[in-house]
Amino acid sequence: MNKVDPSKVVVIGGGPAGLTAAYELLKRSDRHKPVVFEAGRLVGGISRTETNNGYRFDIGGHRFFTKVPEVESMWHEVLGDDFITVPRLSRIYYRGKFFDYPLKLINALINIGPYESTRILLSYFKWQVRPYRKEENFEEWVINRFGGRLYMHFFRSYTKKVWGISPREIRADWAAQRIKNLSLFKAVWNALSGANDTASLIEEFKYPRLGPGMMWERTADIVRQKGGEVHLRSEVVRVNRAGSRVTSIEVKHWFEDGREPVIEHVEGEHFVNSMALRDLIHAFDPPPPPEVIAAADKLKYRDFLIVTLVLDHPDPFKDNWIYIHEPDVKVGRIQNFRAWSREMLPDQDTASIGMEYFCQQDDGLWSMSDADLRELASRELEHLGLARASDVIDAAVIRQPKAYPVYDSEYRAALDVIEEWIDSLENFQTAGRNGLHRYNNQDHSMLSAMYAARNILGEKLDVWNVNVERSYHEEFEVPRKDDAEAGATPSLAAE
Known part of the structure; x- marks a missing residue:
């Protein structure tokens, strides 16, 4: 008897949603082969872990806790004993004083x-x-x-x-x-x-000992080991369709050695997307109806950059992170990476501090040179009284476009138009934070991708409303001891 050839499932994006979709397919089916295309040089999307001279750091802090059992199970299936338990401490800095958070x-x-x-x-x-x-x-x-x-x-x-x-x-x-x-x-x-029965204000949480990127690097390895593919520096630039059926994509492969990029034509039976909806709609060939394109152009995003500073002495504060409400500095939040995991630092006699700035790609912050951003972050750290600018011995800058979907006055009506059109496609689904233009936490992005994978296998689950029908954001309920922990981004800061 001949073995049935696996059907190719093309996955656009190698962040939490894309890799979860691939993992879920391989876990539940031996017929489907996921092929993941990630435009960046690392997997994990905004949940990746970057490195500089041995120092590891998040693109924003990412705690691991959830009320979704299948997400909890996947985390432990992938990482097992590589999770550590981290005590949670965060404060607000305002008018020159620290306010405990929660109150x-x-x-x-x-x-x-x-x-x-x-x-x-x-x-x-x-x-x-x-x-x-x-x-x-x-x-x-x-x-x-x-x-x-x-x-x-x-x-x-x-x-x-x-x-x-x-x-x-x-x-x-x-x-x-x-x-x-x-x-x-x-x-x-x-x-x-x-x-403290506020779910997101839990006193401790789980965290991969080498940062959240460890979770997604390990997931990518498992996908490859089980017969799937994960391609980095592979940007999806076109999504081809015939009527209501997507037939293939065009992928631009970039090379580290400076060679000219190569375009590859990739066909598939099913497609799961996690790239930003605005970019996705413009990638379709032939294009969607004009009203869908107009709706996509109304979607807005908030960009983000982090300036990581290495100090010549241990931590200037003990918090995991501090919200900076002070209006006379540009920094919005400050991370202390040792407070997440000591293994994020190669030298325990130093400190690794992440200065987070919320910006737009066309504004002054985004376009500043790395040297100027290091000077700005060092100066603001001193202005806040946390360390001297002269204490900074190294720095790195990471820019993250489209970090957060914006919920402005136009987004909901625009999203309704886009959702209706995408749902008309027979073999195409979209998932994740930017794939749904929904400010999900990591676990809800994962759950939306699990739903997309299960739909390929014959179920009929609503991917668009994952964090509506199973929401827990900041709910005031006391979870039972046998429940998985709940959580969301604390206060009003972006995650």
Whole structure:
């Protein structure tokens, strides 16, 4: 009896979604062969781990915790004993002082003072009596739950720093997705009672000992060992279709030695995408209808860069990360990579600090030279009183385009148009954060990819609404001991 040839499943993107789709297919079927094409030189997407002179660092911090059993299972299947347990500590730096996060009442009162604390409470009660009747944007959503005064201190300027637009331009559904059911009353109650039943404010989490990229490097190895393929420096530049069926892709392969890139034509039976929707729509040949292209052009993204600084002495602070609400510096968040894992540093007598900046590709920050960014980050670290600029002995800069999908006033209607058209394709699915234009955490990106893989095998699962029907972002529920841990990005920062 002849063995059935495996059908080729083309996977666009080698981040958490793309690699999870390939892993899930190989786990559940011996007939399908996934072939993954990743444009970058590393797998993992925004969850990759970069290195510089032996120092390892995240592209933003990535904690590993979830309420999704199949995601939890995959993590441990892939990494096993290479997970470590990390205590969680983060604070907010504002007006020259550190505020504990989550809120601790005495600390907050001392830092902000009794007069301003009273004004915050009065503002809160005012907005409880006369709230916005219809919450259309982020500002209205937050004020209804925290009052205008606290919003002014801890939400308005920082949210604009992260997203680059006024909080009035960010849709309320972003806040509802990221910080569901959060309120000032709940935060104060937690501070007074010592309770912490907010899922994303867990006191410890799992983390790969060599950074999150370790998870995806290992996953790529497993995919290859089981007969799949993972190609790096391989950019998908065209998606060919015949009517409602995708037939092939064109891949541009780049070479380290400077040779001219080569274009490869790759056919497949099924296709799973995780590249950004705006780029995807423009890659189709023939193009989608004009209204779909117009919708894609309305999708916006926030870009990101990190300046990693090596200091000539151990950690200047003990936190995993600090949110910088100070308006007179550009840095938005600061990571301390030893607080994630000691193995991220080759020299324990030094410190590895990640200065994170939220920006756009066409702005001044993005286009600054690496030398100028090192000087800026060193100067701001000193301005914040965390270390002297002269303590910096090495630095590296990583730029990440399209790090975060933006939930502005146009995105939802545009996404509905795109979703309807993509769903009309017979053998094509899209998954992941940018593949769905949804601000998912890593585990929900993985789950959307698992759904896409299972749909190829005959199931009918809704990939688009993974983190709606199985959401847990910042829910105030106490998980049972036998539940997997829940989580989301803390506060209003981007992950």
